[in-house]
Amino acid sequence: MALGILEQLGLAATLIFALPVAVYGIQQIVDGQTALGVGVLVVAALMVLLPRRLTTPDDVPGTVAEKAVGSVVKAPGESSDESEE
Template identity: 45%
Template sequence: MARGILETIGLAATLVLAIPIALFGAEHLIRGELLAGALYVGIAVGLVLVEEYLTTPTDVPGKVAEETVGKVVETEASDSENGE
């Protein structure tokens, strides 16, 4: 799946927050504190999943524009193949 520059920057910002939390959780897991370690790792994974899959109100116009452009380009390409 291709990413735009803004999506890539958003993911990088989320990873800047999630990676230290995951490492902190891994430390707890290594020390034998399973509940705390699993909780911190879960929070880190949750941050990344929410950023990746949650659609916010600011994402809606971009998604609508992508779908519209995709339909227009697809229609024009099929028209030119038919010789019209």
């Protein structure tokens, strides 16, 4: 799935905070604190993945508009006539 400009900026901002957390988790694993390190790595991964998967109230109008446009506008190859073969 291609990211738009704003989505790329949002991902970059998220990575600014998630990467140091991930590095700390890796350091903890190397130092022998495996449980803490893995837990911190999971938190870092969730910081990146959850905003992409969860729907927030800000996302609802865009999703509704996409569905409305998709139901009204047909793709260039589609036809409403089924008799054309």
